[in-house]
Amino acid sequence: MKLDESARALIGKGANATLVTLNPDGSPQVSVIWVALQAGEHDDELVIAHLSDSYRKVRNIRRDGRVALTVVADPDGPTLREYLWVSGTARIVEGGAPALLRQLSDVLTPGSGFPPADAPEGFLTRITVEKVGGVGPWAQ
Amino acid sequence: MKLDESARALIGKGANATLVTLNPDGSPQVSVIWVALQAGEHDDELVIAHLSDSYRKVRNIRRDGRVALTVVADPDGPTLREYLWVSGTARIVEGGAPALLRQLSDVLTPGSGFPPADAPEGFLTRITVEKVGGVGPWAQ
Numbered sequence: 001m002k003l004d005e006s007a008r009a010l011i012g013k014g015a016n017a018t019l020v021t022l023n024p025d026g027s028p029q030v031s032v033i034w035v036a037l038q039a040g041e042h043d044d045e046l047v048i049a050h051l052s053d054s055y056r057k058v059r060n061i062r063r064d065g066r067v068a069l070t071v072v073a074d075p076d077g078p079t080l081r082e083y084l085w086v087s088g089t090a091r092i093v094e095g096g097a098p099a100l101l102r103q104l105s106d107v108l109t110p111g112s113g114f115p116p117a118d119a120p121e122g123f124l125t126r127i128t129v130e131k132v133g134g135v136g137p138w139a140q
Numbered sequence: 141m142k143l144d145e146s147a148r149a150l151i152g153k154g155a156n157a158t159l160v161t162l163n164p165d166g167s168p169q170v171s172v173i174w175v176a177l178q179a180g181e182h183d184d185e186l187v188i189a190h191l192s193d194s195y196r197k198v199r200n201i202r203r204d205g206r207v208a209l210t211v212v213a214d215p216d217g218p219t220l221r222e223y224l225w226v227s228g229t230a231r232i233v234e235g236g237a238p239a240l241l242r243q244l245s246d247v248l249t250p251g252s253g254f255p256p257a258d259a260p261e262g263f264l265t266r267i268t269v270e271k272v273g274g275v276g277p278w279a280q
Contacts, residue, residue, distance in 0.1 A: 026206075
């Protein structure tokens, strides 16, 4: 599915997100990552860069592509913060990590010099969005 | 297990967290919630309040207590934000929600008047912490 304009605006040119993958025993594994929105083959996809595929999240996705993630909005709302959740199916593709990390770094940590110039090509997680919800205009 | 001092300081008197539960088909379900640290029977427990048990997260925990959560630190770090992840086992107990929500509201959204005076006693999720990680002094 395509994300609506409010969700696209929240993610913008890059955002911190909590990504959930599934461990071999089915228990949830979580990490905080940078996420970007990119045009996919059919719809937009959420994309995450990894310099190595030895991370547990990458190994988990290769075994079971079911993922979910949250992006929390700033600033605080009146009670709970506004946030977006997305669930979908992820796949790992080779290459492209430094370019995406550089683009996200320019937005999220300008001047950090991350990633280094000699970073490996790495891997991307590409997520097809299946459901969207949360607290905010994107939650219908 | 007991959380170390740096993790206790991050959660403080209450924090916004992303909570992961497992749906009936094993896929991950996520939501952003308020979490508090409280003394449990043996170790500290992470506690979340619910005014109703019709929420999917409550129904999920009753069926499968395996949960994970992340708490993201402010402000931004040099590259990725510091964050804490915790995995553990959750159980639902009856009552106590308005008192906890009032305590957390005083910290997270002072002056919001949440929860209302006539709020039902609700339910608490109590989480026994089993593993801790992330990016920050709590990750060893």
